[in-house]
Amino acid sequence: MKIEQTQWTHTTGWTPETPGKLAGAANLVLVFGSTERLKNAHQMAEIRNTYPNALISGCSTAGEIFDITVSDDSLSVTAIHFEHTRLQTTYARVSGPEDSFCCGKELAQAVPHEGLRHVFILSDGLNVNGSELVAGLSEQLPKGTTITGGLSGDADRFEETLVLWKGQAQSHIVTLIGLYGAELNIGFGSLGGWDSFGPERLITRANGNVLYEMDGKSALELYKSYLGEHANGLPATGLLFPLSLRSADSNTGLVRTILAVDEDEQSMTFAGDMPEGSYARLMKANFNRLVDGAVAAAETSAQAIRGSTAELAILISCVGRKMVLKQRTEEEVEGVREVFGPTPALTGFYSYGEISPFIPGAKCELHNQTMTITTFSETSN
DSSP, rough: EEEEEEETTTEEEEEEEEOOGGGGOOEEEEEOOOHHTTTTTHHEEEEEEEETTTTTEEEEEESSSETTTEEEEEEEEEEEEEEEOOOEEEEOSSSSGGGGHHHHHHHHSSOTTEEEEEEHHHHHHHHSOOHHHHHHHHHSSOOOEEEEEEOBBBBBOOOOEEETEEEEEEEESSEEEEEEOOEEEEEEEEEEEEEEEEEEEEEEETTTTTEEOOOOOOOOHHHHHHHGGGGGGGTTGGGOOOEEEEEEEEEOOEEEEEEETTTTTTTEEEOOOOOOOOOOEEEEEEEEHHHHHHHHHHHHHHSTTTTOSEEEEEEEHHHHHHHHGGGGGGHHHHHHHHHHHHSSSEEEEEEEEEESSSSSSOOOEEOOOOOEEEEEEOOOO
């Protein structure tokens, strides 16, 4: 595996240098940037022309990760030449959350299954029910095929998210990259670091990812009562206070983040399912545990690649973590670097949702407020 990385910012332009060393040899280019950057026709054409033979994939973000730096309104570009791994890609359109399950099935059915090791998903971040998307994928993919990825972001604006298909930025789409080959080693881990507070409440009325009532009362009204003055900034301030969700027969919780509120219907829309009969509890940030969670995710993903050394690590962290950590956001990325050492290239973005099993062997889920890391390396048999 050969990798080159470069970053574009308003102040420095392309650094460390203009992309292009791998040129026609690159078969995958990952591009993460703000919605404005991805809409810049000149810059996107420059990347496509530089890597004419590559699959160019990526999405808009709530912050771009480039090595151990986190930037806004930049471009993070990672060009990769896989020496022993084949790639297949496809995309599907999604008009709204109700299409998500079928979208997942369509994506999984559209790529060859023989030899498929892993799929990496990048999705519209506002018009998808991530839980249903993962369920559709999982139903149709071959047994043993692993899934990771994330939902695109739009800073804290929640207005428009974009995904790249063949180097062109589009909304309302989900892309899948299939990776094939016995020489490919994949590791992953997903951990959070938030503390629960307040009582658990029963979800008494919901529809998919839209929550209406808890304990028979307006969910939005209850939520606002906990937020106090922060309620005026919804939905953005909701990133600071996610909900922990667990089923009646489980003690393990998933974290869900608010994407939108509807004052007329007194409802809240989340990135994933909020099933009736489940229990929800408010969460708040614990700074040290957030950084520790990122480090633990790195340790899990590093240990999962069968003893080989990671060459590439894709970090997908939630925008809510960035809002809490603020100027100390880079500390969680620096913690990941300390685990991996100097070898792997680090890239990624801050998202509206993370897709991964918690640990290898677990069921793939949509997560919010986690640091999710996918590592790749190649070995010759």
